[in-house]
Amino acid sequence: MQISILSFTVAAIFYLAFFVFAYGLISKILQYKNTPAPLKIPTMPAPTTQAGVVFRMSKEVVFFESLFKSSKVTWLFGWLFHFGLFLDMLRHLRYFIDPIWFWVLIIQPFGKYGSILMFIGLAGLLTRRIIVDRVRYISSPSDHLMLVLLLSITTTGMAMSFYLGADVISVKSFFIGLMTFNIQNIPSDPVLVSHLLMVASLMIIFPYSKLLHAPGLFFSPSRNQVDNAREKRHVAKWAEDLEKN
């Protein structure tokens, strides 16, 4: 079978994107992990046990509890987007596993509607960024472009799911091929190819942008620390040196 230049190019871009994503993200996570947190600074009231911290963090990760407290509109659009994204990513698992797990099959239709939630969420967030003077003030071009990129990924995906269709069999064999280092042809469908290239660029941008909020949350001392400062000392390595004097 002849492998097209397009397929080679897309494959190469995905290998690069995966490498940058994995390397960048892992180095950031290691940096966060290895940087000491020398003082106890949880935002109080904070849990007094580790189990309590897990509960607090789960509420943040799943329900965006703090955002809910601060702005219902941002919470609504933000949560819709992230929940839709979550459904859609689960749905896309079917392109990477064979045979497809049972539960991935079950959620296929829900995943499809996840894209609608994503679209509503992203459109809302972008509108808010433009019309609310405070949010417009704090926005850089990259903040707008990030939303535009995500919206474009969403709309090309929706176009294929709901109207145009795509040769999903070939897409799957292309990705399985990538994973087994056996490059396969990708359909030369412009909507599909642009969808994929935008996803690849998102992966590349991820570890070098504000998308680091995803791992960042788990390392945020104001959210992940136990309130036990009176019971336990919490001396960082570099602070120990001060004690020697």
Add this chain to the structure above:
Amino acid sequence: MADKKFETPELREYPIIPKLQKDVMAHSQPFIAKDSHNEPLGFPGELVEDWHDVAIKKMGDLQSKYRGLQVYLDSCVKCGACTDKCHYYVGTTDPKNMPVARQDLYRKVYRRYFTFAGKYFPKLVGATDLTKDVLDDWYSYFHQCSQCRRCSVYCPYGIDTAEISMAAREVMDTIGVGQKYCNEIISKVHKIGNNLGLPGPALLDTLEGLEEDVEEETGVEVKFPLDVKGADVLLITPSADFFAEPHVDGLIGYAKVFHEAGISWTVSSHASEAANFGMFIGSYENMRKLAMRIREAALELGVKRIVFGECGHAWRVAYSFLNTLAGPWDFLDQNYPIPQHICEVTYGLIQDNKLKFDKSLNDDMVLTYHDSCNVARASRMGDKAGGQFLIPREVIKATCNNFHDMSKDTIKEGTFCCGGGGGLLTDDLMELRVKGALPRMEALRKVVEDHGVTHMAAICAICKSQFAKVFPYYDFSMDQIVSVHQLVSNAIILTGQRDENDQNDDENHPQQDIDEAA
């Protein structure tokens, strides 16, 4: 106010989010520290020649030392959730007082020098060089943050602007751009032991004066001991408690509580200050050095317990950092929390029925309670999360008949800063302090109108001084701010206390029963 050069904001009936007015507070800067203020703290006396390089190096150093700073610099998505949460933004409408915009003053420099995107695409991601203008903005706006952490409550990632403003102040100190108010005070504590530079003999004189006053008023010999070796409790209290109003009435309250409970206590002339401005300037080293004075005093006096008086940021340093900075406290009595807050002591004694009160003695007041930010969002009291909200209120309710909370989104974890915290309680920032008090003033006005509240109680020396100063700008009077232990002091019935005819003329007065029981 005769000498004021700015407009006091109007109290609004329905607080709505104000429209932005760019750079209206750019002129607000505190006095710069002189070399004599900077050098005792280990900082250069004035702006160093290669300040740019030194600053960038210091930023890198801080990022590698503080995980919070590194994570917060990376994680902000500019969602805008914090934009309307800062009292200084609400009061001044300057967009750089929105927490995210304040952080961005630092973040844009971080991005330029430490991130791929900022190095190669600065315009795209809003990264800028560290220039003199940027430094000027830092000096203005990182001294318009009271490090109250309200924004961190509402941030989906818990980003705490306080951490960033502390880092910025430390970077500025490192290049010789210090703030006079904080650095002068810290140098006084290093030298003398308290913020006011009050030497031992003056302290002794003040405490003896208080003993006389209390004896004259009650007929009971309540002691105010200084440097007494072998006392059970070392009281660490803000030096304002020694004579500022209404702080000193709180100190009298602590003394009466200790006296009535039979707890022997002492103040130390070596560690005669609870405040620790080392935190405000983000200097771990200075904060630790100040905290070590408490350890030295505790060891020298051979006390068994350490109790902190009413002070907000001091309680943050005490509760959250003292064990780390100056521990381990294995030589103290482990049956008590180390350190303990005076409200915890009083609350515990109330629970055990060790104190007797005549609440009616506070009937001339209708109280509300201002949660001080550092107590509310950066520390705890008691053994359960949220004890810092419950315990002071329970102490007030045990000593007063009339109490009403302010509206829900302005108290407890959502409390608004008084406007003078974080090292900003200085006359050169008066405009900022008055404007920053706006949200609290609005909440207070509401309970005054709805419930006839006459006084607001607080447990922070800075809050008390700040309110005493800004109340008149909003048509309140300066004596409407009271200490929580002032209420305790008013209502407590000491054993053997002289009857005061003017207050006990009513036959059915509960005072009778209490006196007999005693």
